[in-house]
Amino acid sequence: MIRTALALGLAGFATAAHADVLIDNVSGITIGEDGEIDRFTGLWIDDDGRIKQVLDKGDRRPAKTDFRYDGEGRTVIPGMIDAHAHVMGLGIAELTLDLSNTRSLDDALAEIARFARENPSRPWILGRGWNQEQWGLGRFPTAAELDRAVADRPVYLERVDGHAGWANSEAIKRAGVTAATKDPEGGRIERIAGSKTPSGVFVDLASELFIPVIPAPRPAERDLALMEAQEKLLSNGITAVADMGTTMADWLTFRRVADRGNLKVRIMSYASDPETMEMIGGAGERPWLYGDRLRMNGLKIYLDGALGSRGAWLKRPYADDPGNTGLPLIEPTRFRNVLSRAALGGYQVAIHAIGDAANGEALAAMAELKESFPGDTRWRIEHAQIVDPADLPAFGANGIIASMQPVHQTSDRLMAESRLDPARLEGAYAWRTVLDTGGKLAFGSDAPVESPNPFAGLAAAISRTGADGQPEGGWYPQQAVSRKEALAGFTSDAAYAGFAEGRFGKLVAGERADFVIVDRDPLAANPQDLRQTRVIQVWMDGEPVWGYTAK
């Protein structure tokens, strides 16, 4: 499937490689040099794949180019940038069992049993995407329930947010976990009520108990996963992505695929730990590789968990779990040391912070360290979901980027309402306030936690409504952003958040000619229509990489 799409595209276009190209007769939209919406009708692209000139209706076209493409009036937008995704997670999810569409526990168990039956040779049944909230279960599922689907082989399934794992009895046995196993720091083993026996769900760092026993994918599988992820991203109009938590195995996959000329999507990489970051990136200025397709940008750190598993670190207890405030995953001194070490090496830092305590701590640490590192650090907070309203101005005050995922707001709103009281919801997914207090946004999807579809993200960003159009008028609609701000969040601002401005993100002279042909105007479509946007073709460096067939 992948191969066909890519091969077809490139074969039809073979003549235009390393040639100058005119894309004409389009209805073009981009964030322009001045940060405002710019509309255009043509792009003249040089033989390096960079834009030579953006052409308006009245502008003279070059007399002679190696290749001309008639857009037939269709809408052209910049290649979308996903500022927060997990590239290999997305690809591997494509290769494993996906439970994200299951509507009940029984539905999920049936799916798991079917997948196990259809894959008799797999020694482990692996999957992800379950969500007890979506099932209306009101509690975590159990190992005993999972045993009803598969008992002969180990099963391990990640929760939709990646912050908890659900194992069957065989998997728990393989991991050597028993009633005597203590909760690891930063993690929690769910227990059967009134006993110490593990009940089957392992929250946050407790899930790492399974790392030694789950077989790691081989390099060939990882390569395939990356190609699947790339297909998924391109088909959604995404040409660049910030990869959050790149492991050494992930990075080597990027390089294997890129070394063979098969990396299309641009990856801004944030390493899973400081050692991996430094081994890959080394000292001094880090180059963009493969013609701006890959760079080790910096470090991703988890400061807390997620709301769904009540791992997000809150200033006050969960409204629906009075004894629990979630927990920090790294202690304050070490957190500041890691920040300093990265900044000293010229690396950017992206802090996962979901709860208001985690956001407060991240903002405080960054404000403290700002004096020592006055340069262009562009520290980022990833998710920034629940922020104490008093802390929100700290983004703007310290040049901190809020890297947020609009669709999380729509997926999580009911859960957020049950986990939190109304006072705390004032600072929840507070995009508008971040901007109004001088902060910068970058938008993403957190794929595979959510679909990578950026048009769903644009729709959520401008409307604060979900795919069902609910709630009427939007959830805390005062936090919606404008269409221009939403587009910038998925293009130019996401590029800025990855130090990629001037390279890609805008369709302006000098930047890479990465653009997407879509079937409607994102500045005109209503939110429900916007979500349905169809990607027709994707071009990068002035060459078609997805969806193109020669006429």
Add this chain to the structure above:
Amino acid sequence: MIRTALALGLAGFATAAHADVLIDNVSGITIGEDGEIDRFTGLWIDDDGRIKQVLDKGDRRPAKTDFRYDGEGRTVIPGMIDAHAHVMGLGIAELTLDLSNTRSLDDALAEIARFARENPSRPWILGRGWNQEQWGLGRFPTAAELDRAVADRPVYLERVDGHAGWANSEAIKRAGVTAATKDPEGGRIERIAGSKTPSGVFVDLASELFIPVIPAPRPAERDLALMEAQEKLLSNGITAVADMGTTMADWLTFRRVADRGNLKVRIMSYASDPETMEMIGGAGERPWLYGDRLRMNGLKIYLDGALGSRGAWLKRPYADDPGNTGLPLIEPTRFRNVLSRAALGGYQVAIHAIGDAANGEALAAMAELKESFPGDTRWRIEHAQIVDPADLPAFGANGIIASMQPVHQTSDRLMAESRLDPARLEGAYAWRTVLDTGGKLAFGSDAPVESPNPFAGLAAAISRTGADGQPEGGWYPQQAVSRKEALAGFTSDAAYAGFAEGRFGKLVAGERADFVIVDRDPLAANPQDLRQTRVIQVWMDGEPVWGYTAK
């Protein structure tokens, strides 16, 4: 020092980048298309840095080229290829204490004390190159002796062959090694006579006891080490090298330096273990990277240790240690599994085998597996120092490459005579017999175990004498090779051993224009003069990379 040489060269030549070049008026020598010596007077090089035409005296020169270089009649030879070296080991050795020129234990202790004094801030004193044979000590040195030089800090010094480490008491304490510590599999802890107390030397895998406590070099130090190694190699006329035992940290260093455009020397990499190999190389055809400067070729495996530390695995006991036959480092089934796994993945295998038992085992395993893998495997045996004469024809019979280091023969001959009886010396360093029975040779240095100087290697290869000219008439001189065979061993045959034929190794049309200007004719100089060859300039891809200054 590095920076000056490289920068000067390139600055002077800036105009010729991506241009066609004529190198004229040289006395050129290469192994030609037909495998025979070819002499020429000019090279016409295209703008990709490949040879367009090799020109004889009478050949018409191109009328117009972007750059012309008058060689003023000097000798030009192909860039030398070292078929067996340890690139990062060479570089790191340049940054640590070098004991290879010490003539006695006292001399070494004085050097160590001086180095420690001059480097007060180093938490560990690290070095290499000691050789108790060279000291005439007749036994290993001890921790107590080392304590006399440095007692306040840990000291760890690798033996010249890399197969043993010498530690002081503080280092032994840090490693947690005591009288109760058992010898690890594949290694031996030397003990004080009549007790179990470690005496201070750790042979083969016993040296790994120190890995957890010796601080690993940081990426910036590794980058510097690679630049040092490259300077050392280029200054010796070496433009390509087979790196034996590339670790992940080594590979990432190669990439960091290459990504910044600073990798000059071509590296054919053989990974330290199958996991590293597969993580780097992945499935399917592996590309040459950075314009033929780097490739993951395959796997290096240690089948035994070295003669000096009596770790080489012999069919019968050491003549000077009747109870000891050395030891295999991998058991037969696992050895065959590793060979098969590599071959299945299309990876080449290079087996370190020094003793006759190890060579017999490697040759037998390869002969057995040849049936399952009838393709162009080019399995290599590294060192192949002591081979049972009955086993020697197995190289030719199975297309196995003997990757040998001529200088080892001259450095080791006295030790070989004491470790082995005359019957076994008939198959020692038996270059001639390998060739005469249809086998292929590739020559290298094993740097940093020996100097990477290939002219010393050429001299040893044709004369079987050392730097002192001894022994008169050569050691087992019937095993010497011809000048042409020696040159091929360090050029075209070393390229073939790394699947690089057609890319580099010969100065023929279509190959990379990697050549060295030297001050004498290696086909005419007598062995003593040949050793003194001075490298004047090194060019790669038709551009000067070392020693060039604009006129």
